Amino acid sequence: MTINASSPAEETTRAPEHLADLVGDAESFLSEVWGVRTATFSCGRAKALLSTADVWRELDCGSLVAPYFGVLREGTTPTVSGITETRIVQTKPRPGYAKPAAVRQLVASGHVFVLNQLEDWNGRVGALVDSLRAQCRAQAGAAAYFCAAGSGGVPAHADGAHTLTVQLEGRMRWSVGEGEHVSETVAEAGDILYVPAGQVRQGAPCGADALHLVISLQQPTARDLAELALATFLKGPAAAGIAGTHHFLSLEEKVAWLRTELRAHLAGHDRGALAEQAVLLRQREGRA
Incomplete structure (x- = not known):
């Protein structure tokens, strides 16, 4: 429907x-x-x-450069093989510019x-x-x-x-x-x-x-959210406060401390805000 x-x-x-x-x-x-x-x-x-x-205008204007375009030949990953050229821009060679005639030829042949x-x-x-x-x-x-x-x-x-x-x-x-x-x-x-x-x-x-x-x-996965929550916990006041004294604690005491403090840290999180932070983090990583 x-x-x-x-x-x-x-x-x-x-x-x-x-x-x-x-x-x-x-x-x-x-x-x-x-x-x-x-x-x-x-x-x-x-x-x-x-x-x-709009599509042909972008192709013909001369400024379209990889990775902002490609053609599907086989599979689902676009390729720029055979359809790019190197141009001199401000006296320096710049590769990856689209060759409009080559692109149109491939499109006409079914790509x-x-x-x-x-x-x-x-x-x-x-x-x-x-x-x-x-x-x-x-x-x-x-x-x-x-x-x-x-x-x-x-x-x-x-x-x-x-x-x-x-x-x-x-x-x-x-x-x-x-x-x-x-x-x-x-x-x-x-x-x-x-x-x-x-x-x-x-x-x-x-x-x-x-x-x-x-x-x-x-959307962020459960692992994305868990890793982000743990990272913020390790940078928080509870982790900073025990950084110089944790070696005086027994293993059992360390585990008990971690359970208590991590539970309190997670309980104070807004799930929506955590998801938004994870999205922004992934977006920045993708553009890096």
């Missing part, structure tokens, strides 16, 4: 900025759909995030053109990703996929992240799941397909060129 997240009378030129713009009732989505099942939503405004014209990390350099996508990162308490990123008519599309794969696939132009047929549990849906322009983490999905264009945006949302 497709849920309409926008009013028919609502303008379609202003890009969505929040989760509710994409899925309607955000609270219901997070409590009833998130991590539970695949779902489809409709938001006409989503088409304003990016267009095929998929990918724009990576759009949240870093596209204002509309960046604003939406920032909002989703905060609301879902998840590390977030976005990539756009241009699939020419007749191309093989996106091969079957599973992500460790939750995904919101926004159909921007054209139509894509998506298969989600494995074996007897495969479901199929055709995403029209303005549709959003939510797939929980770990679900296998595969997509191919239907009859014409298609452009879609994949927003990945990866």
